[in-house]
Amino acid sequence: MAAELLANACDHAGGVRRLAIQHRDGLLDIAVTDSSPLPPRLREHRPGAVGGHGLFLVDRLTSHWGSRPGGGGKTVWARLPLPH
Structure with a gap:
């Protein structure tokens, strides 16, 4: 999922400014x-x-x-449930 979001930023949005990955409460946020x-x-x-x-x-x-928009650009996010 991270690879798809990164590729989209490179291919369609002028490149990546930041990547954030967070694990909490059985979820992975990218x-x-x-x-x-x-x-x-x-x-x-x-x-x-x-x-x-x-x-x-x-x-x-x-x-x-x-x-979500911000800082002259945007952040595209995705949430995945993690297996227990």
């Missing part, structure tokens, strides 16, 4: 901050396409994800 104020867009998934699966995977494999 947050990537970039310099683009444009929020990520979940597009229609096209299984036969060579690329464009990043946010689809994030959406399907996390319990929650989203973005």
Whole structure:
């Protein structure tokens, strides 16, 4: 999940400013901050396409994800439940 968020920041948002990973209460929170104020867009998934699966995977494999603006850019975050 971190690799997908990092790749999206590099490919679509001018690069990574910060990566934060936190484990608490059985959850793993991953947050990537970039310099683009444009929020990520979940597009229609096209299984036969060579690329464009990043946010689809994030959406399907996390319990929650989203973005928040800040500092002239944004932070895209994802939350995953960890096995017990």
